[in-house]
Amino acid sequence: MSNVIAIANQKGGVGKTTTAVNLGASLAVAERKTLLVDMDPQSNASSGLGIRLDSGDKHIYHALVGECGIREIVRKSELDFLDVVPAGRDLAGAEAELYMMNAHDRVRVLKKILEQVRQSYKYIFIDCPPSLGLLTLNALVASDSVLVPVQCEYLSLEGLSSLVSTVEKVKESLNPSLFFEGILLTMVDLRTNLAREVEYEVRSNSRIPVYNTTVPRNVRLSEAPSHGKPIVLYDVTSTGSRSYLQLAKEFLAQKGEA
Amino acid sequence: MSNVIAIANQKGGVGKTTTAVNLGASLAVAERKTLLVDMDPQSNASSGLGIRLDSGDKHIYHALVGECGIREIVRKSELDFLDVVPAGRDLAGAEAELYMMNAHDRVRVLKKILEQVRQSYKYIFIDCPPSLGLLTLNALVASDSVLVPVQCEYLSLEGLSSLVSTVEKVKESLNPSLFFEGILLTMVDLRTNLAREVEYEVRSNSRIPVYNTTVPRNVRLSEAPSHGKPIVLYDVTSTGSRSYLQLAKEFLAQKGEA
Ligand SMILES: Nc1ncnc2c1ncn2[C@@H]1O[C@H](COP(=O)(O)OP(=O)(O)OP(=O)(O)O)[C@@H](O)[C@H]1O
Ligand SMILES: Nc1ncnc2c1ncn2[C@@H]1O[C@H](COP(=O)(O)OP(=O)(O)OP(=O)(O)O)[C@@H](O)[C@H]1O
Ligand SMILES: [Mg+2]
Ligand SMILES: [Mg+2]
Numbered sequence: 001m002s003n004v005i006a007i008a009n010q011k012g013g014v015g016k017t018t019t020a021v022n023l024g025a026s027l028a029v030a031e032r033k034t035l036l037v038d039m040d041p042q043s044n045a046s047s048g049l050g051i052r053l054d055s056g057d058k059h060i061y062h063a064l065v066g067e068c069g070i071r072e073i074v075r076k077s078e079l080d081f082l083d084v085v086p087a088g089r090d091l092a093g094a095e096a097e098l099y100m101m102n103a104h105d106r107v108r109v110l111k112k113i114l115e116q117v118r119q120s121y122k123y124i125f126i127d128c129p130p131s132l133g134l135l136t137l138n139a140l141v142a143s144d145s146v147l148v149p150v151q152c153e154y155l156s157l158e159g160l161s162s163l164v165s166t167v168e169k170v171k172e173s174l175n176p177s178l179f180f181e182g183i184l185l186t187m188v189d190l191r192t193n194l195a196r197e198v199e200y201e202v203r204s205n206s207r208i209p210v211y212n213t214t215v216p217r218n219v220r221l222s223e224a225p226s227h228g229k230p231i232v233l234y235d236v237t238s239t240g241s242r243s244y245l246q247l248a249k250e251f252l253a254q255k256g257e258a
Numbered sequence: 259m260s261n262v263i264a265i266a267n268q269k270g271g272v273g274k275t276t277t278a279v280n281l282g283a284s285l286a287v288a289e290r291k292t293l294l295v296d297m298d299p300q301s302n303a304s305s306g307l308g309i310r311l312d313s314g315d316k317h318i319y320h321a322l323v324g325e326c327g328i329r330e331i332v333r334k335s336e337l338d339f340l341d342v343v344p345a346g347r348d349l350a351g352a353e354a355e356l357y358m359m360n361a362h363d364r365v366r367v368l369k370k371i372l373e374q375v376r377q378s379y380k381y382i383f384i385d386c387p388p389s390l391g392l393l394t395l396n397a398l399v400a401s402d403s404v405l406v407p408v409q410c411e412y413l414s415l416e417g418l419s420s421l422v423s424t425v426e427k428v429k430e431s432l433n434p435s436l437f438f439e440g441i442l443l444t445m446v447d448l449r450t451n452l453a454r455e456v457e458y459e460v461r462s463n464s465r466i467p468v469y470n471t472t473v474p475r476n477v478r479l480s481e482a483p484s485h486g487k488p489i490v491l492y493d494v495t496s497t498g499s500r501s502y503l504q505l506a507k508e509f510l511a512q513k514g515e516a
Binding site: 095 | 300
């Protein structure tokens with residue numbers, strides 16, 4: 001039985017890609033078969049795992065517009081139990097193409113594509129772009145649940161209510177079984193009052209479960225993508241790596257799998 | 259003679275809104291008549307200047323879809339020389355509506371709207387969302403130049419080439435006089451090698467001018483939005499405030515206006 005999880009937050013720069021890559025990699029280290037689907041035209045998740053596309057290479061865009069099947073574009077990562085469906089720049093053109101489809105079909109394209117590979121993976125993570133447009137909507141319709149990274153900053157907190165109301169709308173009309181996996185507090189710098197206040201605010205007011213694990217600000221996490229490696233391969237001793245391994249443990253315990 | 263400047267970068271969380279709000283406010287303190295147009299459905303620039311919309315209030319979305327004129331929605335800020343055109347959440351629906359227009363018109367809507375107010379302001383800044391979709395395209399077509407905040411991180415550097423190629427395409431086909439105002443390095447933490455390496459990389463390789471002024475990481479900048487105030491009103495003594503006042507000076511000097 002596989003789980004499809006969208007990693008979404010329309011606020012930019014909150015740690016969606018860092019979480020998709022490093023939670024995926026940590027679950028692979030725990031030998032759970034995991035697939036990471038990059039749905040962001042910036043393709044940071046792809047490059048963060050060392051995948052460089054050549055100009056003719058097919059990627060998620062081509063599967064979305066029906067030019068290839070998903071099995072053709074799945075790639076291996078450096079970790080045995082982690083595969084990747086990469087994105088390329090022309091994914092930015094996908095939204096205009098999806099708008100040409102009818103309203104019913106245009107939000108179910110990714111869901112249909114993932115049905116072809118779901119059974120081969122225990123966990124499938126979808127890295128979403130920083131918006132609530134058609135690419136993110138496709139991810140929410142294709143997913144069983146949503147994991148929401150939240151930076152310990154005021155502006156990140158402010159956007160949470162729009163994300164919650166979007167997920168609730170998707171749940172009502174398009175994907176009734178969609179639920180919130182949890183909120184992950186990222187880039188936590190406990191030296192500042194702001195981070196403590198935001199953490200307190202999220203934990204006491206949130207209707208969504210909040211992971212006990214938090215990810216501290218750790219420069220090794222922002223160095224790792226330039227080496228095309230997840231943190232567990234770049235610097236397993238770092239606080240960043242320990243946090244994501246800890247998150248993987250908490251995630252598996254919640255799934256009754258620890 | 260007014261200048262319209264888009265503040266754009268599809269990478270999320272790099273300091274677009276923080277720069278739009280605080281460069282705008284610093285120019286207002288220098289008594290240049292300035293307008294800030296919020297084109298991001300997250301409406302962080304609006305709330306960062308203390309503007310809270312009620313459910314019936316009109317905003318930029320309504321001007322884009324032709325339901326009101328822009329003069330009706332211009333609001334005063336706490337600074338005499340700074341006005342704001344706010345955004346609300348339903349701006350997220352604008353892209354779907356713009357796609358229903360023909361390809362020629364759908365990218366020129368904001369340009370036509372701003373022509374009605376251009377002569378009343380010396381500088382008009384447009385805060386863009388973290389994407390290269392229709393809202394950002396409208397901003398690039400409506401603008402004379404583009405100011406690009408870049409966070410001193412690897413992933414932020416990686417996205418720069420897609421932004422440059424998008425701006426060049428807009429310049430070729432839609433807005434021939436568009437030019438790069440400059441790159442602003444933000445959230446610079448000189449304690450880390452990464453920030454120094456990224457700064458060196460940007461200054462030595464960039465075909466776009468890079469401001470001498472950089473903005474250090476400063477928690478007061480991220481506290482200010484929760485008080486609805488630009489940094490110059492929240493804490494004028496902070497390094498964040500001094501940096502944006504310094505940027506305003508450099509910006510004006512480049513315009514021959516110091
Ligand atoms: N815990 C952390 N400590 C330090 N840096 C971090 C941490 N998490 C992420 N980063 C860095 O912060 C930046 C933003 O993170 P990331 O790109 O993962 O966010 P995102 O939400 O995916 O952004 P976008 O909205 O553009 O997709 C990146 O440069 C990343 O390397
Ligand atoms: N120099 C700085 N020092 C510390 N925090 C900063 C600085 N500049 C911005 N921030 C904070 O970092 C976060 C990201 O900044 P901001 O929201 O301005 O980026 P953005 O590019 O507009 O994001 P988005 O892509 O979501 O529109 C915010 O919480 C902001 O308060
Ligand atoms: Mg990302
Ligand atoms: Mg912003």
